[in-house]
Amino acid sequence: MLKRAFTIAGLVIAGTIVPLATATPASATVAQCTGVLHANGYQVGAKATTACSYPATKTPFGLTPHWQCLSGLQVIGVSQSDSYTACSWA
Numbered sequence: 141m142l143k144r145a146f147t148i149a150g151l152v153i154a155g156t157i158v159p160l161a162t163a164t165p166a167s168a169t170v171a172q173c174t175g176v177l178h179a180n181g182y183q184v185g186a187k188a189t190t191a192c193s194y195p196a197t198k199t200p201f202g203l204t205p206h207w208q209c210l211s212g213l214q215v216i217g218v219s220q221s222d223s224y225t226a227c228s229w230a
Contacts, residue, residue, distance in 0.1 A: 175229075191211075205223075
């Protein structure tokens with residue numbers, strides 16, 4: 141009985157970890173990220189472009205913006221909401 145429980149637990153863990161470990165970058169671009177910023181009224185310069193160069197990751201749960209993109213945009217004054225949207229397109 142205990143062996144069966146460990147087997148099931150191992151399968152559940154493997155089923156969760158493998159997709160996360162093999163997650164691929166999203167197919168959006170820096171231009172789409174900076175386009176979102178421009179559309180929301182932000183001036184796009186070198187710092188915004190650099191932040192947008194960190195790609196979002198596609199996971200089984202959806203797109204996950206890169207933390208360096210988020211922090212890079214927020215440091216230059218982009219709101220948290222706009223940063224999240226833009227970085228999801230990076």
